[in-house]
Amino acid sequence: QTTGGSLALEGWKPLRDATMVRQVKTAGAIVLAKSNLAEWAFTPYETVSSILPGYTKNPYALDRVTAGSSGGTAAAVAAGFGTLGLGTDTGNSIRGPSAHQALVGIRSTMGLTSRAGVIPLNASADIAGPMARRVADAVAVFDVIAHSDPDDAVTAPADTRRAPRYADALKPGALKGARLAILRQAYDRPTLDAEVRVLFERAVADLRRAGATVIDSVRVDSLDAMQRRQQGGCNRFRSDLERYLAARAPNAPIRSVDDILRSRRYHPSVELRLREAAASTDVPETTPGCVSRERVRADVRTAVTRLMDSLSLDAMIYPTWSNPPRRIGDLNTPHGDNSQLFSPTTGFPAITVPMGYTRDNRLPAGLQFFGRAYDDFKLIGYVYDYEQVTKHWRAPQF
Template structure:
């Protein structure tokens, strides 16, 4: 029986091995459990995992038994291990959002997305660390502490879904699930040489996800390949009566997203280079160089690149358009109010009064408590949001663009103890438009043996996921920029 190559494996390779009888789900799970033991708390101590599913081996055995009995896979994600950000409700494991205020909280039912994954046959391997309550980008929490970047152990893994990103990059699990309110799927994708998809607002239900800003929250996959991310997206989309925003998605998905995995998908596409989202300072040079090199892949494979000179300003979007902090207290309280009467907190004020937070989070939480949904300032930002949406659509219409590209982060992902700066993900989160972040290469840094990953975002019009997938998949197939981190190599059998 041919040896199965576990490292960098994919959904399709695992399924082929399952059907051939050369791999079982139990063997696959044991492989990842071995890596968790070796690398998450020991070795490089990635510190990405809050909780391992205590029933995972039994669930894997059940998947194997189904295949043995039926000689078929039980759904499109049969036996595929998922690393799930710990703000998705799970009825069989605690859901903490990274906060000691929720330590031990087991929700009564799964999030809509979790239910969809399970119905497709996926196995929830573990819950991963996040920046506490998903409110920022360094992935530090009161429940677990700091997750580190496997490519450079002195840097953060991005965030807030950094535990998911670090574990998937380190070949722990196959599917990663994150949430994205400002940058939080694409930031860890960029920082860990991964693919991250932020779908159009309304395509994926947020029901059962601890909210940050229901104006901007969504969920999406973080995977090592475009194909795996797309196979996951195909499963998790759909109307959910518990999230009214998903009503907008009805009728938008006309076929399987998998049909758009086309190697020549960038051919004939017009792609804008959004120059205003490239950094202008000396410390931006290494990121810009990586992106400039990556852009040549488009030129070499049939795409037309168009420079976009419109001044879309990242800091303006953060300060005058995004309502993440404005919604935060109101929307988190809506979740905390549903906790049982015996629970010690039912509001953000309770969390602060009882000191149940990481010091890194306190400033944002206190700021959020001074803001009010529906205030004149809030309405001003919502008005600005409409204007930016219109401006982006007009740029694409005037220049006949299929998509636009730019670096996800204008400078390298930050060092531990620092704050993320100059992240461009706010363009999509503040407009609700979709984007896919793909590996664009590596920038040199003294503490990074193969360099620090740099990600490129590809943004499109609302509901243009098929077009973005065609571009992203074609780019990946012609570039193959992803590399494994050297800190988490293959283990001896």
Template structure:
């Protein structure tokens, strides 16, 4: 969940601005030049699977150079060396005790002439708010759910297993998907501690899919899965130099995923390339009888999203650019201006549009929607989860009873505010949902239609600020997650460059079920620009 929403709607923005300082970042050590990578981290350059794509891994398995077991072992060793030692990213909560067993099964199938598809034998990390019916707990990072093991796989996990993927482990996240406190710190959970940004270690990885983003970027897995309500896939993807897809709500099932919002939640791929994101999206998408909104994808779902990857896909396209993102002194603005000129050079027409002037005022209504839907969704999840806590009220009570461990840095104002609300039959809820959802859809649909646009672009996020466990998140500069999140429309982010050693993503947004069009644009931009740079786990810069 994007923390900017809460800063804006809780009146804390001015407080955050006044209390934030670079002092929140760790001081540079005397022994090292600012920004230099750890000596121990040079292993990153020689890692056998460094920046390996799904196709690369399939070629290695197909030729016999590597097996799924061998690949899985390499990633497990990498997690031990990079995540739990060395830079100590803390992006992976647990590795799957069954991972090697699954890999062996996939190797045996391959030996017998059966290859299920492009994900056969491929190790995948999964955000820890997604049920896996195995030895791994599903906790949402909360101590109240520590040790809770799901009895059934989430629907998308079933699809992953059917595709032959190896569930490598579960990733850390902003606790309760960053829907606990108005002063929370992205990437921190009571279960997993603080995830670090793999580019500069005292910078935020963003969230709430912090672990999935940091792990995929640091080459701890082939690909990863996150979840988003507003910004939780695209923002950490931007901050970790990844491709992230927030699909149309309803393209992927939410069954078995600890919820925030029935109207905005979705899982999504977090990968190092657009092609890998398209492969993973193809495997995850599909209707689920237990999630009625997925029935709306009938006739719009694509079996293979890779067929829309066209290196010349920008030629002749009309693209809108968010006008407010072209002004200001933030370093990301210069990168966007360069990207606009680059898109034009690739044959696209780019025109200025104003989306956020219409959608930003809807933020208060969106926040009300999430508060109502969170209580309803969490109570329904916990009622059948078999967890020690059965209701949101139980979670709140647990945190109070264990506050030294559960709430050492920030409190649970959002949980408490949600608990006080009525059900989804409340007139206030219905009015807020209509305002935020219909208003954002009207704004995007009209701008896309009136300007004959394939998509609208903007800055996904400004460069990652410092981790600040005292004051909470502070995000200087623009972001573009809100319009598509409120509308339930697709959003893809692709690396568009670096500022002071930190990645910044370029967002592509379009109408419902327009993932094919967005993938075409994103792939063409990626292939021509080549802005992805692997992280080096650098020590902090000093100003």
């Protein structure tokens, strides 16, 4: 069954697989299970839904969160229930759960992989992709799913822009001569955890020892001014979900957000978001706020590319989260999510890889590499080399 974590879709089975699921099955993958998620992928902070009772727990510390959205997939892979998993990432939800559970998570360039069949949150930013304990495992999946798909128009350029074989990036020494820069705008805030700062400083030193030049630091000029040019709101969830239900779910028990609300079959924590969506009349292609948002996205893409070109940068780096995984039920202490802005806004690729552990060497933290459009191959080489040099991953101890 495919539920988006909601009792409103309890028992519903799609008539056909999502493209990405079909691709991995065709390649020989054995699909073991579907995992829990934050209901409708609404929160990056905790993994709780109405379809299953209780919170998904972090295998590295059972009193800690998994981050939200795709946290169930990350927990399952981290605990060794499967070799790898597929998650979705609108703002954080591959990279955050991966960082919280010592995994590699790939958010690709927008348009390199298909979202057809994936329940949407915001189609202008939604991406699906692999999460695994090893870079090589994640890339084995990525090679299979990075293709065009007639059911997702955004993938039209994929076959001409993808690398012939992403596994060819898995070579030691990729960091030698790489020009990296620390993007402090992504993470440097007063609540940055001292232990995460130390891990990041150690990661920078490791990158330099591996032969990379690391510039400290760079800024995307006029970023705040660009964001202030956003005129009006844009709540796409209702439009995107109802288009999905019409196209992929003729046999589903619901047809609209209003149906979900009338059913009363959802977790109380998502009711406000559902009511806000139900009240929205935004049409992504024509509503002024949505059109304005796309202009801002284009401006940020241009500014990021201009910055990287001006300094001949290969990638930018920052901690995936500025704070350790919070305790389950804690929504007050700083969360530290650093993934919402740069990759989702630009559509450029970002990959997180383990960079060590905080709190008596127990709680995982992630290092994120962010690059230009279609630089996925290059980023894979960097995270693989860093993984091999540092070997931070270890299994959780139950």
